[in-house]
Amino acid sequence: MKTIQATIDRNEPNPYVMGKAARIIRAGGLVAFPTETVYGLGADALNAEAVMKIYAAKGRPSDNPLILHVSGVSQAASLVEMNDTARKLAFKFWPGPLTLVLPAKPIIPPITRGGLITAAVRMPNNTPALELIHASRTPLAAPSANISGRPSPTDAESVFHDMAGKIDMILDAGTTGIGIESTVIDVTNPFRVLLLRPGGLPREVIEDAIGMRLEAPDSDSAKRSPGTRYRHYSPSIPVMIWRKGDKFPGDETCGYMGVDEPDGLCCGGKIMFTSYEDYARGLFAGFRKFEADGFSRVIVQWPENDSGICGGLRDRIKRSASE
Ligand code: TXA
Numbered sequence: 001m002k003t004i005q006a007t008i009d010r011n012e013p014n015p016y017v018m019g020k021a022a023r024i025i026r027a028g029g030l031v032a033f034p035t036e037t038v039y040g041l042g043a044d045a046l047n048a049e050a051v052m053k054i055y056a057a058k059g060r061p062s063d064n065p066l067i068l069h070v071s072g073v074s075q076a077a078s079l080v081e082m083n084d085t086a087r088k089l090a091f092k093f094w095p096g097p098l099t100l101v102l103p104a105k106p107i108i109p110p111i112t113r114g115g116l117i118t119a120a121v122r123m124p125n126n127t128p129a130l131e132l133i134h135a136s137r138t139p140l141a142a143p144s145a146n147i148s149g150r151p152s153p154t155d156a157e158s159v160f161h162d163m164a165g166k167i168d169m170i171l172d173a174g175t176t177g178i179g180i181e182s183t184v185i186d187v188t189n190p191f192r193v194l195l196l197r198p199g200g201l202p203r204e205v206i207e208d209a210i211g212m213r214l215e216a217p218d219s220d221s222a223k224r225s226p227g228t229r230y231r232h233y234s235p236s237i238p239v240m241i242w243r244k245g246d247k248f249p250g251d252e253t254c255g256y257m258g259v260d261e262p263d264g265l266c267c268g269g270k271i272m273f274t275s276y277e278d279y280a281r282g283l284f285a286g287f288r289k290f291e292a293d294g295f296s297r298v299i300v301q302w303p304e305n306d307s308g309i310c311g312g313l314r315d316r317i318k319r320s321a322s323e
């Protein structure tokens, strides 16, 4: 399969290109598109055969459910059973990096929700993404557009690297703004909201909005969030964590990423970030760069606190370094 690559303006995407992308979606094909977090690999969420192609292209276990990307609260309400808490959060934080898990309506094919009775919905804060959902006249099932287990793509080149020849089209609108994926919460029980995956929207911001702490899923509901079971976000070279103040474990064969300069002659390659937001934006691309440049491993700085974007950043660093 030849993968069409189309560059579009992130604020005013070419209508001809968007029309073509929407026709591919309607015909059951796969289109990678930008969101504010990472690039997604989209298919018609209500077309089981199209959704099956997503799992095949990514090499993703088919019991790991997908997020349905919607153009607004009313489209979400056609797919899942919204409750007052979910509606409040959606009105407050959409479009944005917040994914809500809720009881699924029968219209969603089981393959899209990984066979679960719940489904995940989110409205992305990105013009090309929203225009694609509109033009396709259907919600888009979209995981991150990487091969399963690899770092998520934050630019179209990374999508091309993993997906060339396997998908129909890539919409290229440059680098994504947040760089790590959305925060996923389970709102099925509005009196006990669960944080399934920290991400772009800080947990404390959500807690302020609902006046309640987000709870950790118990082992039973962890089983219901299958994404957390698999190895994730890892380049083909090992990732090691460095805490500021500790002895630096690197040498000239290593690449380093962080906000603080490590002491002395540390490494062969270095990516320094000016803030933790900047770090989150560049983490996955940094993994891919050090891998492509032939370094033996990547050393990453452990964020010193857990607030703001650091909640999600710590989670991605921990998972990419494990195993
Ligand atoms: O920012 C994002 O969320 C990106 C962009 C493309 O929107 N998408 C993304 O999708 O990260 P993916 O498939 O890589 O991660 C979806 C996560 C997985 O951990 C999955 O297990 C969880 O959401 N999930 C989806 N549906 C669920 C459900 N019904 N119950 C529990 N967890 C669910």
Ligand code: MG
Pocket (backbone or CB within 6 Å): 143, 144, 152
């Ligand atoms: Mg992913």
